[in-house]
Amino acid sequence: MTGFLVRRLLQAVAVIIGVIAFMFILIHLIPGGEARAVLGPRAQPLAIENFDKANGLNLPLWDQFIHYLWNLATFNLGRSYIFNQTVNSLIGTALPKTLVLVGISTVFAAVIAIPLGVYQVVRRNKPEDYIITGFTFVLYAMPAFLLGTLLILWFAIEIPIFPTEAPQSQSIWGILADPRALVLPVITLSAITIASFSRYMRSSMMETMTEDFIRTARAKGAAPRRVLYIHGLRNAIIPIITLLGLSVGTIVSGAVITESVFNYPGMGLLAVNSAFREDIPTLLGVTFVVTIATIIGNLLADILYAVVDPRIRYAKS
Amino acid sequence: MQNPDDLLRARELELGEPVTPRVGSYALDEQDLLSAELTVDAVAGPSGGDVVSHGGMGRRILGVFVENKLAVVGVVLIVFFVLFCYVGPLVYHTNQTDAAAALNEPFNAPPGQGHPLGTDASGFDILGRLMYGGQVSLLVGFAAAAIASIFGALYGAISGFFGTWVDSFMMRVVDAFLSIPVLFLAIVLATVFRPSLTVFIFVIAFVSWLIPARLIRGEALSLRQREYVQAVRVMGGSRTRIVGRHIIPNSIGTIIVNATFNIADAILLLAALGFIGLGVPSPQTDWGSMLSNGVSYATDGYWWEIYPAGLCIVLVVVAFNFIGDALRDSLEVRLQTR
Numbered sequence: 001m002t003g004f005l006v007r008r009l010l011q012a013v014a015v016i017i018g019v020i021a022f023m024f025i026l027i028h029l030i031p032g033g034e035a036r037a038v039l040g041p042r043a044q045p046l047a048i049e050n051f052d053k054a055n056g057l058n059l060p061l062w063d064q065f066i067h068y069l070w071n072l073a074t075f076n077l078g079r080s081y082i083f084n085q086t087v088n089s090l091i092g093t094a095l096p097k098t099l100v101l102v103g104i105s106t107v108f109a110a111v112i113a114i115p116l117g118v119y120q121v122v123r124r125n126k127p128e129d130y131i132i133t134g135f136t137f138v139l140y141a142m143p144a145f146l147l148g149t150l151l152i153l154w155f156a157i158e159i160p161i162f163p164t165e166a167p168q169s170q171s172i173w174g175i176l177a178d179p180r181a182l183v184l185p186v187i188t189l190s191a192i193t194i195a196s197f198s199r200y201m202r203s204s205m206m207e208t209m210t211e212d213f214i215r216t217a218r219a220k221g222a223a224p225r226r227v228l229y230i231h232g233l234r235n236a237i238i239p240i241i242t243l244l245g246l247s248v249g250t251i252v253s254g255a256v257i258t259e260s261v262f263n264y265p266g267m268g269l270l271a272v273n274s275a276f277r278e279d280i281p282t283l284l285g286v287t288f289v290v291t292i293a294t295i296i297g298n299l300l301a302d303i304l305y306a307v308v309d310p311r312i313r314y315a316k317s
Numbered sequence: 318m319q320n321p322d323d324l325l326r327a328r329e330l331e332l333g334e335p336v337t338p339r340v341g342s343y344a345l346d347e348q349d350l351l352s353a354e355l356t357v358d359a360v361a362g363p364s365g366g367d368v369v370s371h372g373g374m375g376r377r378i379l380g381v382f383v384e385n386k387l388a389v390v391g392v393v394l395i396v397f398f399v400l401f402c403y404v405g406p407l408v409y410h411t412n413q414t415d416a417a418a419a420l421n422e423p424f425n426a427p428p429g430q431g432h433p434l435g436t437d438a439s440g441f442d443i444l445g446r447l448m449y450g451g452q453v454s455l456l457v458g459f460a461a462a463a464i465a466s467i468f469g470a471l472y473g474a475i476s477g478f479f480g481t482w483v484d485s486f487m488m489r490v491v492d493a494f495l496s497i498p499v500l501f502l503a504i505v506l507a508t509v510f511r512p513s514l515t516v517f518i519f520v521i522a523f524v525s526w527l528i529p530a531r532l533i534r535g536e537a538l539s540l541r542q543r544e545y546v547q548a549v550r551v552m553g554g555s556r557t558r559i560v561g562r563h564i565i566p567n568s569i570g571t572i573i574v575n576a577t578f579n580i581a582d583a584i585l586l587l588a589a590l591g592f593i594g595l596g597v598p599s600p601q602t603d604w605g606s607m608l609s610n611g612v613s614y615a616t617d618g619y620w621w622e623i624y625p626a627g628l629c630i631v632l633v634v635v636a637f638n639f640i641g642d643a644l645r646d647s648l649e650v651r652l653q654t655r
Contacts, residue, residue: 011492018493030509141635143585145592145605146627149612153623157616164616253500260593261612271501272593275508283508287501295496 004306012299017069019291023284024068028061030280039081077285082277087285090270095289096172098266102255105186106244109193114240116194117201118233121209132198139195144254148188148261155184166264181262189258193251200243201236208236238309245301249294380647391639398633402451411445414600428621435621437610439600443621446607447629453514453603454633457587461521462579468522469529470572474564476530477537478556488534495527503586507595514597521583529575536568570648577641581634588630604630 035043035051043051052058056067071078077087116136120129156164163181167174175182208214209232217231218224256268263269267286274282406413422432422440429435434443476487494502506520537560540546546563554562565572590596591605592612604626611622 011489014489015492015496018489019497022493022497026505026509141631141638143588143630143634145589145608146631149608149615149623149627152612153615157618249496249498252498256498256500256504257589257593268500271504272595275504275595278508280509283505287497287505290501291497294498298496 005303008299008302012295015295016292019288019295020069020072021065023288024065027280027284072288077288078281080274080279080282082274082279083282087282090282091267091285091289093170094265094267094270094286097175097264098252098255098259098268100172100175101182101185101189101258101264101266102251104182105189106193106247106251108186109190109197110240110244112190113194113197114201114237116198118205118228118236120198120202121205121232122228124206136195136198139191142191144188144192144257145261147191148184148258151184151188152261164262166262168263168265175264185258185262185264188261189251189254192254193247196247197240197243201240204239205232205236208232211235238305241301241305241308245298245305248297248301252290252294385643385646387639388643391636391643394632394636395640398451398629398636399455402448402455405448406445409445409448411442411449413441413445413449427619434625435619437607437622438614441600443607443625446602447604447625450602450604450607450626451629453597453601454584454587454605454630457514457518457521457603458580458584458633458637460518461525461583461587462576464518464522465525465579465583466529466572466576469526470533470565470568471560472526473530473533473535474537474560474568477534478541478560478564480538480541484534488531491527491530494524495531499524499586500589503590504593504595507590512597514601517587517597521586524586525579525583529572529579532571532575533565533568536571537564540564540567574641574645574648577637577644581637581641584630584637585634 035048035055035057039047039051056064059067075088077091079086080090083090116132120132123129152164156162162184163178166181166185167178169175169177213235214227214231217227222231252268255266256271258264259266259268260272267290271283271286271290273279274286420440422436422442424436424438424440427435432442432444434447436442437446472487472491476484497505502524503520506523507517510516510520512520540563541559546559549559549563587596587603588605588608591603591607592609594606594609596603596606596609607626608623608630611619611626614622
């Protein structure tokens with residue numbers, strides 16, 4: 001277990017360094033370099049030279065990379081010249097809002113999807129099973145931007161039950177103060193997760209119910225309910241942990257769409273807005289933080305998976 | 318919808334690894350490659366199954382469309398949209414490129430008189446615009462998926478075949494890119510490179526080659542252990558020959574299936590970028606950008622600027638997923654029983 005932990009951590013660190021190297025290369029691929037990106041396309045040569053000097057951009061590439069690595073390691077993400085703030089402060093206000101949105105949506109998705117999958121196994125190959133299967137496929141096929149748009153059209157404009165956009169508050173409390181505004185974004189963001197989790201839960205549960213230990217439990221006379229929940233569900237739910245970890249990236253990508261549909265002032269909207277204004281430091285800073293979160297999510301899921309399921313022999317592979 | 322028994326059968330054949338339901342969206346690719354990686358050892362072992370005769374790949378693919386009705390629906394939809402987008406404009410002439418001339422047309426006109434689906438905010442005819450934008454969506458989808466699949470397959474085959482530190486390094490590179498959430502990666506690339514249509518194809522290919530690379534790498538890991546590959550090696554076959562003549566052709570099922578899903582994902586990704594306003598530059602358009610423009614007028618009830626574009630995206634993406642699902646059932650699973 002310790003060996004697995006160490007190896008997995010080292011792997012995560014290698015991946016993070018890879019991401020940083022990629023971002024570093026990308027900055028240097030920007031036509032005109034970082035100075036041009038920050039100072040705008042019509043910057044004077046002298047201004048560019050001064051900028052380069054001030055920011056160490058005239059040093060050898062290798063020194064620049066070490067410098068860049070150190071800045072990111074200390075979460076010094078630079079300054080947004082467009083918003084005239086540090087990238088840290090921009091992310092500081094946006095990140096909690098995205099965490100709230102993503103957190104609520106993921107919990108909501110799991111709470112809906114897991115019972116749905118189990119119910120499908122109980123009623124397998126009956127009309128209920130097929131109806132839910134059809135329903136989850138529709139959710140799958142619906143891109144988040146379309147679902148969000150339709151929800152706004154139907155439940156915010158045609159029948160005005162919910163607001164069309166999130167509260168435009170600086171603080172996280174402003175977002176939480178109006179739970180009604182969170183309903184449509186949460187549904188939009190959790191739709192795909194519900195679809196994938198319930199499909200996965202269904203097939204995982206289906207497989208678990210064919211295991212020998214289920215037959216043994218039945219043979220010794222355990223009540224059907226007990227077999228289903230204590231023997232079946234507890235084993236079938238383990239792979240969901242991995243799925244959850246792997247879904248972090250997808251959910252975060254979905255958050256970009258959801259946030260732009262509902263004008264929800266989180267990390268996704270910040271990324272989109274900085275992309276519009278070609279605010280490269282902010283865009284890369286947001287991407288970096290989101291990527292680190294995704295890597296940590298995967299890492300936690302892997303570790304949790306190994307902890308929960310003793311059958312997994314990570315050390316051997 | 319999909320028969321649950323198929324799912325179960327597929328799972329059994331995948332030797333205990335859960336099969337991932339895979340319809341719509343770029344949701345669960347990671348799971349595919351997870352199972353691809355974990356089953357490597359098991360797949361490599363000899364199995365004393367029944368002797369089953371298979372036709373060629375062409376016949377097997379044809380077989381899919383005979384037995385799977387959803388696949389037929391998928392193909393019909395794709396044929397329809399290709400005709401609609403590429404032949405349609407030859408029959409239904411509209412101005413889609415001259416923004417100045419479009420100003421003479423009514424703006425946001427409802428369906429009727431001369432404009433069967435109305436006009437948009439710039440005066441462009443919506444029906445014609447669907448065809449014109451569809452060309453972009455389909456072209457980017459096909460081209461990006463083709464580039465991504467070919468490059469990814471080569472990359473994965475080389476990585477898996479060489480093994481050792483080459484493999485470790487090449488796969489860490491893939492891991493690093495995979496850990497950046499797809500849409501963020503696409504937004505960053507689209508911002509830094511200010512894409513034209515061609516650059517767009519490469520941006521989307523760049524975020525799409527990672528999954529095929531990991532899948533094919535898993536296949537290559539198991540294939541290089543097979544006797545016939547060992548035999549080629551003993552006989553002095555070059556590495557290029559082994560990768561090009563044995564590893565790639567033997568993983569072609571996986572490559573084709575993944576490429577089909579990749580087209581759907583590429584179209585969806587382009588639509589998503591278009592929707593958030595980072596689509597192809599005007600006056601070019603794509604279905605996502607059209608939807609995005611329509612949404613600006615959501616409160617005005619201009620439904621003809623929202624529903625048609627949305628419907629096109631969903632239908633095309635679903636169609637490719639139907640085809641991909643059917644191909645997977647046929648190619649991947651049966652290849653494994655061999």
